[in-house]
Amino acid sequence: MYSLLRNTRAALLYLGASPKMIAGLVILALLLLIGLVGPLFIDVRLAEPISVRTNQPPSADHWLGTDSGGRELLAVIIAGTPQTLRMGVLAGVIGTTIGVMLGLFSGYFGGWWDRIISGVTDTMLTIPPLAILLVVAASVRAVNVEMMALIIASLSWMHATRVIRAQVLTLRELGYVQMARLSGLGNFSIIFREIFPNVIPIAFASLVGATSGAILSGMGLEVLGLGPQNTPTLGMTIYWALLYAAFSRGMWWWWCPPIIILALLFIALFLIASALDDFANPRLRSQS
């Protein structure tokens, strides 16, 4: 336990000094703040259709204006941003947990299981995630955020499996793993007590990557109109904006905010993942 704390402290010290990490966390915190503090000032029920006058440009009453469906867009952003984050984190955590487990077992045990797992992983990696998601989402029409997270999670474990497996293949041959076997530890103790702590930084980087990928996939479905129908989300807002030709009608207040928020979200997650990568692969560190 002590060592976990010490290693965490070392990681935090390094990451705390990384400009990428700081920038990423600040942006992420601001976006979280929108969802946490926003509802205190704005009535999020205005994010439902037909609750305000349609097609209003930004004004003192409606800071971000309203859309053609009668939604107050500031309320949509405040209600939608946390939904997007929740879906991404949920899918990312589930996907990465599965991925890390498969990577640990595949790399450690080797043999036939490894061939099967890494064969499936490599194969799945080449499948465009959108293709599978489309088929699923189009037949399960009434999705909610949790279900979407589950569906997306089932396609976001491969990257974690791949990087963890590669790492375990190296760690497995190291003296301390051999030593642990001579110390009477069983396979599971070796995997979780000796190997796992050493792949935590990589697992974290994959988690952030998987979360970002999940939000990307979710957005892909949403902008095609396959997102949750009853929850306001950023992607669905873009979908409606395009459907009602907000671009050519000059309704910039409709499509601009969701694009900016999504772009900021992706940039924040990228910066965090990149800082974690630097921490996990010190050779890149000195150059950045």
Place this chain on the structure above:
Amino acid sequence: MTWGYVFRRLAMFFAVVLAATTVNFIVPRLAPGDPTAAVLEQLMSRGQQVQGAQDIVTVYRERFGLDDPMIVQYGRYLFNSLRLDLGSSISYFPQSVTSAILGALPWTIALLSVSTVIAFGLGSLIGALLAWPGSPRAVHRLAPFLMVLSAIPYYLLALIVLYLLAIWTGWFPLGGAYSVFPNGFSFPVLWDLAYHAFLPALSIVLAGLGFWALGMRGAMINVLGEDYLALAEAKGLKKGRIFFKYAMRNAMLPQVTALAIALGTAASGSVLVEVAFNYPGIGYLLYNALRSSDYFLIQGVAFFLVITVAFAVLVLDLLYPLLDPRIQRL
């Protein structure tokens, strides 16, 4: 490269095709109601608008043979998919799903392959220059800009590009792939095609550029630490030769591997780019299929997307040994 390797790659390709077919078969059956329910519901909601509605229903009843055992249904589905018989489209009836897709696929393949090759080549070159100590300052200043670019997804970049370069400035067309459908090849026709393809291609290139540049930079930093580079320098070789022949060539190998993996994501992204630009590829076809709940066309697009990418990966994997001298040739 051995026959075993070729065999494994081929097996992987067919595994992907099999997996895609199986997903297409199973998923609709997991959804509540029988598979024709969605189709029937669709047709009913449109009433008379669809000509030959009765024909479609008959076609599908026959096609599914719902009274047969599941395994027979699956076998038939597999067989039909493998000979690319994916049923008939509802929104493009009486056109078959396959012919609708084959009409759109060339646009997608041309757009995606040209822009991916540009993004890959240009990105790798920039990445190599980013890691190279001797490159000009200006190049190093590109790094943060590229990082931001690589973080923003294809679709969002496409919307931003569309707004800035088509709507706001009016420099480029709002969408489509041509002014009049091209008959034959002449200079004005090609110019028109390029003019329309520019913005979608630009979006894909911009979105991919950062990814390839950062990947190459990482690979290059690893290569630059190797002794053979110090040796090459000690031999007094020209800088340019060291850069291209010694450093970049070795750093390219992991990039090619990454290309095979990134192709699926790139294809997903470019499908959405087509939607943003109304570009008549399979992305646009998909969008229409979704709008009209043309379920078989949706499945068909997914199926073709998967096998196209799988085929590209197969080709890449079979070419890879030619790049890497450590792998034995046949």
Place this chain on the structure above:
Amino acid sequence: MSKLLEVSGADVVFQLGLNKTKTALQNVALAVGGQQPSITAVVGESGSGKSTLIRLLLGLQPPSRGSVRYDGAEVSRLSGASQRTFRREVQAIFQDPFAVYNPFYRVDHALMTPMRAFGLVRSRDEGYARIETTLQRVGLRPEETLGKYPHQLSGGQRQRVMIARALLLDPQIILADEPVSMVDASLRSTILEILFGLNRDLGISLIYVTHDLATAYQVADTIVVLHGGHILEVGDADAVIHRPQHPYTRALLEAVPSPDPDRDWNLDAEPPAPSAFLPTGPIGLYHTEPLRAVAMPLRPDEAPTTAAAVQQAVNATRSHHHVQAKP
């Protein structure tokens, strides 16, 4: 008296490709432990099969042919309690005293984990009490060692902590794989002294695997010369060093640079390639003296002996005047 770990007629063959194999060990017979606690040095260059031999003895590598037995039972078939006993009683010390530590944990983890895993201590305090005594036995101060991370200790300290780790488990046999080759020269003799003491005072049998003939001569009773997976010569340490009989052993000894300034190092002489000493046909070990056997072409009319038999013979004579500890 300790239990016997015995390899007999063992081959280890690795499958490299579909029809490519590599023979790492061929017809090897060795014994550790038994009636008289002893130290056997296995001398060989890299690629001789030393590491495979250690893995074979530890039960981490099953033999392709032949057997590895501990206390009479086939190691690969041990299960349950007897397997745990084997794991605990046959311990190892490895070459790299850094890689054997998990960088994530303090050195305490490496000492406490095995005791806990084998159920040797009931409480943390009891564990620490034993750890402190044992650290002192290998010449370390507990207060300067415990609570440190591996990278905060010197190579010599780390290797001594590893010896302590093995000792905490009350082993019968310790397999030391090049234990001093990555330790500073000034500390080597200290560590060899500790290993020698384990044999003399605690009755633990050791296999000392090394490429260094000088240290082998310092600590071992028997020297076994391993080359290309074959045992080429085996015998009493004094005899093998002073009167080598197999050409390969002679070549090895000649390759050791002499510290005598009057003797030339003869750097110009091209030494024969190591492969020149590999047997071309079937071979067997035959006695040339009572305490020595050398590999020779197989004789149809005479049954070959084994390294294990020679070891036992050396041990039997040594036990009468075992006190003659070498410098």
